[in-house]
Amino acid sequence: MTEMFRPPAPNTQPNNNTPSYGSTQQRHPQQTLLRIPQTVTETSFPQFSPSQYPAIIDMARSGGHEAQGERIIVRGRVLDENGAPVRRTMLELWQANAAGRYNHPGDQHDAPLDPRFKGEGRVFTDDDGWYMVTTIKPGAYPWRNHYNAWRPNHIHFSLFGPAFATRLITQMYFPGDPLLALDPIFHAVPDAAARERLIAAFDIEITRPEQALGYRFDIVLRGRGATPMEA
Amino acid sequence: MPIATASQTIGPYWHLIEHPEWADLTRFGAVGERMTLTGRITDGAGALVTDACVELWQASPACDATFPGYGRAATDAAGMFRFTTIRPGPLPGPGNAQQAPHVALNLLARGILGRLVTRVYFAGEPLNDSDPILNLIDDPARRATLIAHATGPGAWHSEIRLQGAGETVFMEF
Numbered sequence: 381m382t383e384m385f386r387p388p389a390p391n392t393q394p395n396n397n398t399p400s401y402g403s404t405q406q407r408h409p410q411q412t413l414l415r416i417p418q419t420v421t422e423t424s425f426p427q428f429s430p431s432q433y434p435a436i437i438d439m440a441r442s443g444g445h446e447a448q449g450e451r452i453i454v455r456g457r458v459l460d461e462n463g464a465p466v467r468r469t470m471l472e473l474w475q476a477n478a479a480g481r482y483n484h485p486g487d488q489h490d491a492p493l494d495p496r497f498k499g500e501g502r503v504f505t506d507d508d509g510w511y512m513v514t515t516i517k518p519g520a521y522p523w524r525n526h527y528n529a530w531r532p533n534h535i536h537f538s539l540f541g542p543a544f545a546t547r548l549i550t551q552m553y554f555p556g557d558p559l560l561a562l563d564p565i566f567h568a569v570p571d572a573a574a575r576e577r578l579i580a581a582f583d584i585e586i587t588r589p590e591q592a593l594g595y596r597f598d599i600v601l602r603g604r605g606a607t608p609m610e611a
Numbered sequence: 612m613p614i615a616t617a618s619q620t621i622g623p624y625w626h627l628i629e630h631p632e633w634a635d636l637t638r639f640g641a642v643g644e645r646m647t648l649t650g651r652i653t654d655g656a657g658a659l660v661t662d663a664c665v666e667l668w669q670a671s672p673a674c675d676a677t678f679p680g681y682g683r684a685a686t687d688a689a690g691m692f693r694f695t696t697i698r699p700g701p702l703p704g705p706g707n708a709q710q711a712p713h714v715a716l717n718l719l720a721r722g723i724l725g726r727l728v729t730r731v732y733f734a735g736e737p738l739n740d741s742d743p744i745l746n747l748i749d750d751p752a753r754r755a756t757l758i759a760h761a762t763g764p765g766a767w768h769s770e771i772r773l774q775g776a777g778e779t780v781f782m783e784f
Contacts, residue, residue, distance in 0.1 A: 385784075389614045394724035401620075403722030406655040407773050411753075413783040416744050417705045421715050421730075422784045426674040426681050432639065459613055474627035482624040486662070499627045536621070538628065544668050545784060547726065549719055551619040568724050569617040578617060600613040 383604040384418045385545040386461055394568035401564040402525050423543045428470040430504055439473070439501040439515035447497035449478025449516030451592040454552070454580065457509040458539065461603030465509025466546075471599075472538035473501035473513060480519030489521050514592065520559055532559035532566065541601040552597045553579045618726065621719040623662050626685060634684035636667070636696040641678035643697035646765045648714065648731065651690045655774030659690030666717040671699040698733075698765075704743045711738035711745070718771070727781050731759050731769050748780060756780050 396408035416422075440447045454473075458466040476482045476499065479491040483499050497516065505511045520530050534551040541547065553560060560566050560579070569575045577600075586594025632638055637645060648667070652660040663686040674680030684692040696714070704710040711732055718727040732739055739745055739758070748754040756779045759767040771779045 386615075387783075392614055393617055394619070396724050396727070398724060401722070401724070403620075404724065405722075406658065407660070407720065407722035409727065409778055409781050410655075410774055411778050411780070414747060414780050416747060416782050416784050418784050419704055419710060419744070420670045420702050421668070421710070421713070424670050425668065426679050428681075432676075432679070461613055461615055463613055472628045474625065476624075482627065484624045484626055486623055486626075502628075536619075536625070538621075544715060544717075547666075547717060548616060549618060549621045549726070550616055565620060565724070568619075574614065574617045577614075578619070599616045602615045 385602045386605055391571040392574040398568040422545045425543050436502045442496045445496040447516050448494045452517050453514050453586055453592045453594045454597055455512040455586045456597040458505050458599045460601050466541055466601055467507050469505050470540050471503050471511055473535055475499050475518040475535045476521055478516050478519050480521035530559050532557045532563050546601040555579055620724050621664055623721040625664050629685050634682050634694050636679055636682045639677045641697050646698045648694045648767045650692050650769040650771050652686055652771045661686055661688055661690055663720040665692040667694050667714050669699045669714040671702050672697055701738055708743040711736050711742040729779050729781050730757055732757050734758050734760050753780055
């Protein structure tokens with residue numbers, strides 16, 4: 381029998397009921413989640429192909445023009461919980477521009493838009509699980525969660541993996557950001573080590589001379605290996 | 612052993628990766644019985660959820676170059692989303708059980724830190740009575756939150772309530 385996907389390690393995933401993040405208050409279920417056995421619906425998923433989902437590997441260039449801001453390269457590996465590379469999987473990225481403004485009608489922050497920065501990326505891992513994308517460092521921006529609330533610099537990541545069970549939406553943060561200590565979304569993850577794993581590392585080996593600073597950000601998707609959960 | 616990366620909210624600006632055509636799972640030329648699935652999402656205060664990302668995944672019919680099996684839609688100003696897809700068939704379940712036709716939904720939004728996963732079944736389907744997942748739910752009112760109703764030929768609708776009275780059954784696995 382094929383092994384099932386493991387349940388999350390304790391305290392490593394955020395609680396949907398996180399009162400310090402105000403938007404959760406009306407949006408978290410109050411009933412206990414229904415624990416279901418993993419069936420073909422949970423253990424399979426499409427293989428997304430660049431032929432149908434074209435890659436966007438350089439977010440810092442649009443129409444032949446360079447976006448404003450500090451150019452960076454983000455590179456890392458996508459692994460599963462057994463340490464095996466997740467091959468040929470699709471990653472989506474999106475982010476604010478260097479001034480901390482999203483190219484989105486809902487973002488009314490009084491910071492300039494950059495017509496040369498759309499803010500969307502899409503890349504695929506290679507056979508060893510490596511991905512790489514070029515972008516600009518996103519700015520911090522205010523939000524109205526509490527008085528004087530500012531989101532730390534971050535890039536949103538979307539990953540698919542081999543199964544509906546491995547779908548992941550997360551955010552990559554930057555090392556040394558003083559706003560991390562104050563951010564209720566980051567702190568919604570109870571385990572400190574799990575939070576630290578959301579912070580990329582500056583990497584001189586990824587950094588390209590005369591071109592761009594490099595950051596390393598590895599991502600781990602749920603892996604098989606658990607005793608099948610009792611229904 | 613590495614530990615799975617923590618989830619974070621998709622936030623209010625996820626539309627930067629929205630591609631409205633992804634809501635049509637027939638766009639690559641899939642063959643089969645077409646259907647639409649609409650839904651409306653409300654929160655614990657009964658307010659419309661107008662900034663959600665709704666993902667649909669169905670393991671039947673099997674995905675291939677003409678049928679992605681996966682779609683994504685945004686909720687609009689009325690809290691509504693809409694998919695066009697191929698009607699799913701039955702699937703194998705645990706043991707010798709057979710699962711009734713269903714699709715899975717993954718709800719992502721500002722204020723949702725992890726994913727909210729639910730399923731949509733179809734009213735009037737005889738296999739619903741023996742579906743091994745539906746039969747985990749004893750309360751008929753809770754079970755009914757997973758059943759879409761026909762609004763016309765090949766048109767189905769589901770009401771999704773994130774919290775409170777009539778709260779939709781959400782799942783972990």
